[in-house]
Amino acid sequence: MASLSSSLRSFSAGRRRLLPASRASPPPLSSRSPPRRLAFSADFGGLSLTGARSRNLVPRAKSSMAGAATESGKKKVEVFETEEDLAVSLAKYAADLSAKFVEERGAFSVVLSGGSLIKSLRKLAEAPYIDSVDWSRWHVLWVDERVVPKDHDDSNYKLAYNGFLSKLPILPGNVYAINDALSAEGAADDYETCIKHLVKNSTVASSESGLPKFDLMLLGMGPDGHVASLFPGHPLVRENKKWITFIKDSPKPPPERITFTFPVINASAHIALVVAGAGKAGVVHAALGNSQSPDQLPVEMVSPEGELTWFLDKDAASKL
Numbered sequence: 504m505a506s507l508s509s510s511l512r513s514f515s516a517g518r519r520r521l522l523p524a525s526r527a528s529p530p531p532l533s534s535r536s537p538p539r540r541l542a543f544s545a546d547f548g549g550l551s552l553t554g555a556r557s558r559n560l561v562p563r564a565k566s567s568m569a570g571a572a573t574e575s576g577k578k579k580v581e582v583f584e585t586e587e588d589l590a591v592s593l594a595k596y597a598a599d600l601s602a603k604f605v606e607e608r609g610a611f612s613v614v615l616s617g618g619s620l621i622k623s624l625r626k627l628a629e630a631p632y633i634d635s636v637d638w639s640r641w642h643v644l645w646v647d648e649r650v651v652p653k654d655h656d657d658s659n660y661k662l663a664y665n666g667f668l669s670k671l672p673i674l675p676g677n678v679y680a681i682n683d684a685l686s687a688e689g690a691a692d693d694y695e696t697c698i699k700h701l702v703k704n705s706t707v708a709s710s711e712s713g714l715p716k717f718d719l720m721l722l723g724m725g726p727d728g729h730v731a732s733l734f735p736g737h738p739l740v741r742e743n744k745k746w747i748t749f750i751k752d753s754p755k756p757p758p759e760r761i762t763f764t765f766p767v768i769n770a771s772a773h774i775a776l777v778v779a780g781a782g783k784a785g786v787v788h789a790a791l792g793n794s795q796s797p798d799q800l801p802v803e804m805v806s807p808e809g810e811l812t813w814f815l816d817k818d819a820a821s822k823l
């Protein structure tokens with residue numbers, strides 16, 4: 504385990520890369536109109552659905568991983584006509600949670616994934632949120648990161664910085680990138696040490712069991728049903744001792760990554776699972792529909808103590 508001081512140094516290295524924030528110009532009026540949810544709304548015994556036809560949508564009891572039993576909180580599925588509508592609603596969701604947590608505890612901890620999620624956060628850098636959100640209270644972390652230099656095209660930090668963070672006045676010291684000078688194992692330990700420090704000083708809340716309880720975790724999902732860097736059939740999906748672990752044989756390149764484990768993911772107060780595109784429709788159906796497959800996908804193991812909200816576009820929901 505790396506020492507705390509080396510951890511903080513490594514995070515400083517990430518912070519220094521943040522340039523002064525520039526502000527995006529106001530969006531065209533069309534992008535400010537309310538998001539178009541599809542017309543259907545129903546409750547499924549604790550699972551509330553807005554926006555999708557529910558041909559096959561049924562609630563499924565989620566089995567928790569051994570040693571990480573969590574009682575499933577509220578679950579909601581939102582389906583939008585387009586990805587643009589999804590992005591408008593996702594920005595409002597994040598901004599509303601930011602206001603709530605800033606008022607309640609003076610800070611807002613947000614965990615990002617890589618992939619297309621970052622593009623779906625673009626509306627946060629536009630009016631009204633660019634001016635109305637208290638960005639100085641945001642603390643930004645990553646649910647997974649590729650073990651590459653921060654200026655590498657595969658870096659989730661670089662993706663988020665270029666697509667999102669550089670446009671917002673988040674304090675550079677509140678952005679916690681991994682130490683890209685370490686091995687995968689070292690970077691995972693270092694990141695865990697950093698998060699322990701953030702829990703200790705109450706920047707990140709703590710769950711009853713002492714796990715970090717992030718205010719908002721934003722997850723994408725791969726077409727194979729993976730979340731973070733937790734892949735179907737990989738033993739890491741059962742890791743229940745470490746908060747952060749590493750993988751050197753990721754089926755999605757690049758092979759070396761660090762990732763939060765399920766106990767930490769599921770300790771979150773709020774998780775948004777953001778999925779767009781027809782290429783994900785099959786796995787969305789497997790996760791939310793009445794598929795009879797005995798194999799539990801990683802995405803089906805997302806079962807937070809708090810609230811889970813699926814943000815789907817019409818194409819991703821097309822098989823429900």
Ligand SMILES: O=C(O)[C@H](O)[C@@H](O)[C@H](O)[C@H](O)COP(=O)(O)O
Nearest residue numbers: 616617618619723724725730731
């Ligand atoms: O760094 C990563 O690879 C991820 O964090 C990963 O879990 C991603 O979120 C999904 O693969 C979805 O990615 P897409 O939305 O681009 O398909």
